[in-house]
Amino acid sequence: MKYTTLGKTQLQVSRIALGGYPFSGVNKVNGWDPYSSEGRATAIRTIHTALDAGINYIDTAPSYGNGHSESIIGDVLKTRRDDCYLATKVGWKGLDKAAVIKSVEESLSRLQTDYVDVIQFHGGMYTATDTDYILNAGPLEALESLKSQGKVRWLGLTTEEPFSALDLVETGHFSVVQPCYNIIYQSAALHLLKKTAEKNIGVAVMRPMTSGIFQRTLEHLEPQVLAATDVYALCMKFLLSDSRVDVLNIGMRWPEEVEQNIRLLEAFTPSVDVSDIPRLTARIYQTDDERKGVK
Structure with missing residues (x-):
């Protein structure tokens, strides 16, 4: 297993994590x-x-099946809590301090543990009003209170739209960020990942394999590419090649999927840092000229 340091938390975490959504989703x-x-x-x-293979980071949420995912994970962690770092989430919309605390404590009960390593505000896109509410209306105070009690170790947040989380990241309250970032959705590379690198904030990516969206798109538009290319492996290689990404939260249903992902991880060594790849037209033109020695 390959490991890295999760930002300022200093946790030594496996490069791939077990994402908990599939334990609530029917297919x-x-x-x-x-x-x-x-x-x-x-x-x-x-x-x-x-866990047996060395994956030591598990990420879930109470909203995954109204606690179903957490309860399944809890059935394992009741005897193996020391084998992994555990991250879950908490809602905040319309919740005051007491309600946030209650939600986290219910998660702890389902997870059959007395603490989680990372607790994350479960967010999609944050407006200025949302940010103000989190910081000043009780949700952040709730997590800080739980942290002081030892029930959570580190604070984090998730975001479907990375740009919208910049103000929260700037506050310094959060040690882990879980953005939507993958080979087809790269907006985080323009701003958020620069900020997390500057502040040594851990990055645990959601939707690393695009949640199947890339594959579904190719199925309709270029099925021959899908047939000729291991797109799943390509998605993993992209993120493993970004020095600003610590962890890939991958949903895995069957033991065979765990074994497949570990084989892909172990077989790949990045030859380039994709954080250096230009993402603006002018820079593409410039580097084209530089690579070919044209002045």
Whole structure:
């Protein structure tokens, strides 16, 4: 297993993490139902397989199946809590300090642990009003209170639209950020990832494999590319090649998926830092000339 340091937390984490959403999402065509007794048992085997292989970061959320994902993970962690770092999330919209604390404590109960390593505000796109509410209406105070009690170790946030989280990142309250960032959605590279690198904030990416969106798009537009290229591996290689990314939160349903992802991780060594790849037309032109020695 390959490990790295998760920013200022100094946690030594595996480059790939076990994402908890699949333990709440039904996919009938592929025979996946974590609400069935068989599906739950498979999910538990998957978690054990990941931990046995050295994956030591698990990420989930209470909104994943109204606590179902957390409860499955808790069934494993009740005997293996020391084998991993655990991250979960908490809502904040319309919640005061007491409600945020209650939500986190309910998560701890489902997870069968007395603390989580990272607690993250579960956000999509933050408006200025949202940011003000989090900072001044109780949600942040709630997490700070839980931290002082030892129930959470580090504060973080998630964001579907990285630009909208910049003001929160600037506050210095957060040690981990989970942005949507992948080979087809690269806006974080223009701003957020520069800021997290400057502030030594850990980055645990959501949707690293694009949640299948890239594959579905190719299926409709260029099926021959999908047939000829391991697009899944390409998505992983892209993120493993970005020096600003610490962890890839990958949803894995079956033990075989864990083993596949570990093989891909172990077989790949980056030859370039994609953080250096230009993302603006002028810079592409300039580097084209530089690479070909044209002045």
